[in-house]
Amino acid sequence: MISSTLFGLASLASAALAAANCTGINAISPKCASKEALHHRDFFYVGGHYVAGAAGNLTYDQLYVEKLTPARGVNQSRPVVLFHGGGTSGVTWLNTPDNRKGFASHLLDYGYQVYIVDQTSVGRGSAENLNDYVMRIGSTAEISEKGFTAPEITNAYPQSQQHTQWPGSGLKGDPIFDAFESTFIPLTSNLTVQELSMRSSGCQLLSLIGPSFLVSHSIGALHPLLLSNDCPSLVAGNINLEPGNIPFQSYVGNATSSVGRTSARPWGMTNTHVTYDPPIANSSELAYKLVGDDTPANRSCYMQTGTIHKLTEVAKVKYVALTGSASPHITYEHCVIDFLQQAGVNAEWIKLADKGIVGNGHFGYLELNSPQIAGVVHEWIQSSC
């Protein structure tokens, strides 16, 4: 009896002495320390409205918001609000798939009050209204490998060969990739209803917290653009990590060629109306045409033609896009910048390579040099305060 207890204690002690394996999901073990910044966390649901149903009244369209406060206090004048991209949720800003400090933590370290949202209908966002919020699958492992974590293997565009910053092989079966891929969850295919609820709840959020810097990833860039249109005085700056709302067209996974493009976003960079001058009542009044040579390294773009309509409200907010040197976006992000500039928006483009930050794919904020990318965001905010 005594000896078996002693044996049990001895094996516990030796397990504790052995270095814990904290790769991928293994980091959930009590033996693995958190790398996140010390902070306090509160949550809120913002906006939404009651809809009467047979069983009673349900709340529709409310926005899930987490409020992260640095433990040693906030010392930046403006909050930062983080908007995730398609198929994932607000968790994407927390600890990385290889268990390094997440992007939100870097911002907490700089002293910002940080807010993280889950898009309406996604994650902890509301999806009561399933009639309108038709859900679809998130990113498959194959789309993630080719488009995000290992584009160098399919080599759909020459810059993919410079991709070096993804932790691990970036392929199915690698524990870091598997942890990343597990963050993909269903998303809505009806961006109209989602945009309408995000712009209503989003401006309510900003009216509660005051003018803020909005940081988005990929197709999450739809929402800060719409909030810039609807409540520009509440948007201190609009920071887009690889914006996915390419004017009038979408690219899927590795499909950067004309074959892989589909028409999208009839209002230019959004699915729902934004203010143009001269005003338009219907997006069909926007005339646009494809310009520029189309090569795998540099894609052609849609630009307005004829009467150029200006995005007068969006133009009230400073805009910046950050792009990784090895991401598919490096081949078409100029389309976003050129379109916005033509529409009168002071849009700035930071190619991360110009700052000496190289080797990033589409999820740079999760990659090995993510602290440097957070540094660029911080620097831009400081220069815009």
Ligand SMILES: *[C@@H]1O[C@H](CO)[C@@H](O)[C@H](O)[C@H]1NC(C)=O
């Ligand atoms: C750590 O765990 C991962 C995932 O289970 C495994 O692939 C890897 O080989 C392990 N590493 C060591 C050093 O045991």
Ligand SMILES: *[C@@H]1O[C@H](CO)[C@@H](O)[C@H](O)[C@H]1NC(C)=O
């Ligand atoms: C839903 O709320 C409305 C307005 O407050 C109320 O009139 C109605 O009875 C409620 N529906 C149910 C089923 O309780």
Ligand SMILES: *[C@@H]1O[C@H](CO)[C@@H](O)[C@H](O)[C@H]1NC(C)=O
């Ligand atoms: C806020 O605190 C952080 C962490 O100590 C520091 O890096 C930053 O410079 C401070 N910023 C201001 C505006 O005081």
Ligand SMILES: *[C@@H]1O[C@H](CO)[C@@H](O)[C@H](O)[C@H]1NC(C)=O
């Ligand atoms: C892109 O992915 C598709 C489907 O997985 C594949 O068939 C195709 O060869 C890939 N294209 C390039 C250019 O790598």
Ligand SMILES: *[C@@H]1O[C@H](CO)[C@@H](O)[C@H](O)[C@H]1NC(C)=O
């Ligand atoms: C998408 O949402 C809009 C706005 O709620 C709704 O009018 C429309 O019917 C929905 N479309 C689909 C295909 O569900």
Ligand SMILES: *[C@@H]1O[C@H](CO)[C@@H](O)[C@H](O)[C@H]1NC(C)=O
């Ligand atoms: C917008 O214009 C198109 C093409 O003329 C037309 O089919 C559509 O019904 C119009 N939409 C609205 C809301 O008026």
Ligand SMILES: *[C@@H]1O[C@H](CO)[C@@H](O)[C@H](O)[C@H]1NC(C)=O
């Ligand atoms: C890419 O194409 C655009 C036009 O779509 C052009 O303005 C730009 O100079 C090109 N960039 C490079 C690096 O060739």
